[in-house]
Amino acid sequence: MRCRRCGGAAVLELRRHNAAFCAPDFLAFFRNQVREAIRRHRMFTHDEPVLVAVSGGKDSLALWDVLIEEGYRTTGLYLDLGIFDYSVESRARCEAFAAARGAPLMVVRVADEVGAPVPVIKEVTRRPPCSGCGLSKRYLMNKVALEHGFPVVATGHNLDDEAATLLGSVLHWQIDALARQAPALPATHPKLVRRVKPLYRLSELETAAYAFLRRIDYIVEECPFARGATSLAHKELLSRLEEASPGAKHNFLFGFLERARPAFERVEAATLQECTRCGQVTTGPVCAFCRLADQVKRAVGAGRA
């Protein structure tokens, strides 16, 4: 297989683009896709400080790497979920990455903020672990960004993540979620920072290949709680579809973003207010994070009593 650009030996085939690339030309393609995402959605400028949420996995470290290479003013944020060895190892990957590049990294422990680490939250709430974990991450990313003066948080969500989320929302016709799924969510309230996904144009295979070719030491092991997660089942379905029809995932996501999402956005106009407890933005009197933290503290307190 030959590189589409230079005709040299290819290292990666991208069937949805009907193309293959050698390593240098693939890296250039990858950076161009990130540039296009940032430009098209006016995600951030070179003058703004960007908080990059990093997990130690391929996507978020690839994102941080490409933003550093592109000359953006970035700070990493690692949220320590307290998930046994997985968290210890993923934190070490983030710290090593930051140290090697001289980039600033902030570490926040979920247990300090919620009252218990993710494994305890899982037991207390009896909800799927990814539910309380995702809620805590979204809340803390916004809170940390506000407290430290970052106007924008960038996450490593890729095309496959976004397509799987879209499939999940469609399967349950979650109109509110469909209205809010976008590569860039504007700050619709003074206490909400912009949230952007500069990798949304790139597949999981592409972010993994970028991380490998850039010699990024990322954590290959999965979060132990992700096993059996619905998002993985949706990704597997979409991969089978992609195998039979290259470009299916791309068309599903981009068709939604370009043609369907505006219709959902019009019908779903939630009123935002500040949580009476913590002051963060929510749609009800007390935000979901404070309710979760209450539940955790009650259960942990009862356990100790």
Added chain:
Amino acid sequence: MKVVLRNPRREVEVAGGRRVRDILRELNIVPETVLVIRGDTLLTADQVVGDDDVIELRPVMSGGSGGGAP
């Protein structure tokens, strides 16, 4: 030849002298769900792997909350 699989990490022996595509088919792996790694480079599906080669099939799929859902 030896194939290293991940999550959990394990090794299997398969016949070499074939294209990557055929090895993936034998192992029932969808090509775009793994990086095919030999040494410090990636292989495309049409490349032939020798009997003495070691390749790693590293999954690219990750799941869980991500924290990006609305």
